[in-house]
Amino acid sequence: MPNFTHPARTIGGYMGLQLPEGKPYYPDLIKLNTARNSLEYILITQGYTTIYLPFFTCEVLLEPIKRLQLHYHFYKINEHMDPIIDFEVDDHSCMLYTNYFGVKTETVRQLSKTQKNLIIDNAQAFYAAPVPGIDTFYSCRKFFGVPDGAYLYTRSPKRLELTRDTSIDRMSHLVKAADLDVEAGYADYVRNNNVLIDNEVKEMSKLTQQLLAAVDYDYCAAKRRENFRFLHEQFKDINEFQIVYNPEDVPMVYPLLLSQDNLKAQLIERKVFVATYWPNVFDWTASDSLEYHLAKYMISLPVDQRYSSEDMNYMVDIVKSLLVED
Ligand SMILES: Cc1ncc(COP(=O)(O)O)c(C=O)c1O
The missing domain is CATH 3.90.1150.10 (Aspartate Aminotransferase, domain 1)
Structure with a gap:
């Protein structure tokens, strides 16, 4: 018999935001709050102690590296934006490569065949499917109108216990863009971006999951x-x-x-x-x-x-x- 004195659900009240109920693009990947935290997830579960990453990338990727006190080394890229690999990756190290602008999928494919402990940053290549066996992460807000959200594919069977994030305080730029225009929401966009700095690894919020399920x-x-x-x-x-x-x-x-x-x-x-x-x-x-x-x-x-x-x-x-x- 359900407990009607302290019921577990509500019925009635006001109408919430109504979004089309579609499907996420990556239903089988791990849903996280940010791409940088997906990197943290990989670094923790794979136990790497050193990472090689490109000079040409986003500084927020250093957040997990510094938090976990990993050794890190930058590498250079050439004029094709392919990596110049003048270092050796051992069992405890990994190499991060970015699928630049979403047009370097062929380089990702080639590296996947030869490079040990490769991690692919597909923040700029949402639609590029993960190569089987190669740890890969995605950032949803670069492609769609969502406040945060990331997907992670990892070959490691280890899973972290996570609490779920909430996005409610990072929505104002999206709402302003919808109701006013993009320029009106720009200051909020900058502020909401800053709110993403130094957050713990969490599961993707319910709101972001709903927004992503509504995308065509x-x-x-x-x-x-x-x-x-x-x-x-x-x-x-x-x-x-x-x-x-x-x-x-x-x-x-x-x-x-x-x-x-x-x-x-x-x-x-x-x-x-x-x-x-x-x-x-x-x-x-x-x-x-x-x-x-x-x-x-x-x-x-x-x-x-x-x-x-x-x-x-x-x-x-x-x-x-x-x-x-x-
Ligand atoms: C290439 C690249 N990777 C990762 C990130 C981080 O994504 P997120 O904000 O989801 O942590 C960014 C930018 O923020 C980026 O440009």
């Missing part, structure tokens, strides 16, 4: 591919980063490398908001390094599901109007 993944992938292809047609002859584009890839942005000073700032002035990947690289590397050059001159043009071919045309016209002949 096929539609989003098709839009990204279509927009990316269009930009590639427009820019492939002047792009200083030679993209080997595989039509199966679903990139995060179109990475356009042009060594033209101030182009990024001029685009932002015209309200084409292009992010810098990654500002910390300016502190980590010398100004004559390739990584510094990439951080300074790579223009990351959005290709996501929010944009039509008309938007892409508009953006291309702006970029082309700013190009200076040499």
Whole structure:
């Protein structure tokens, strides 16, 4: 007989947010709160003591490394954004590689065949399936309108006991973007990003899980591919980063490398908001390094599901109007 004095569920009351009930894209992966914490999960369960990671990546990945007091070494990449492996990975070490912009899946495949204790950061490649046996993590908010959330695939059978995160205090930028516009929510976006710093590893929140189950993944992938292809047609002859584009890839942005000073700032002035990947690289590397050059001159043009071919045309016209002949 249920206890009606202290009932376990509620009936009635007000209506909550109603979202379509679809399916998550990775139902079988471990659901966590952030990508950086997925790295922590791997480092704990695999017991690594040393990690090799690229100079060209996001500084938040150092959070778990420092928390666990691991030894870490940076490695360089070449002009194809492939790793320069001049170190040896032993049983207690691992190597992290980033699937840059979602267009380095072939390099991931090659490394998976040869590289011991490889960890793949697919934060920029949500749709790139994990290679069996290779620890891989994803960050959901780079591809979809969610406040946080990550997926982890690991070959380790060990599991950590986790409490579940809540996202309620990190939602304001998404709500403002929906009700007002993206610019109105920008300050909140920065603040909510900062709230993600130095959190413990937790299970993905219920809210983020519901938001992710409501996404039309096929539609989003098709839009990204279509927009990316269009930009590639427009820019492939002047792009200083030679993209080997595989039509199966679903990139995060179109990475356009042009060594033209101030182009990024001029685009932002015209309200084409292009992010810098990654500002910390300016502190980590010398100004004559390739990584510094990439951080300074790579223009990351959005290709996501929010944009039509008309938007892409508009953006291309702006970029082309700013190009200076040499
Ligand atoms: C390549 C890369 N990996 C990992 C992360 C961290 O993702 P999360 O914010 O989900 O921890 C970021 C950015 O935040 C990133 O750019």
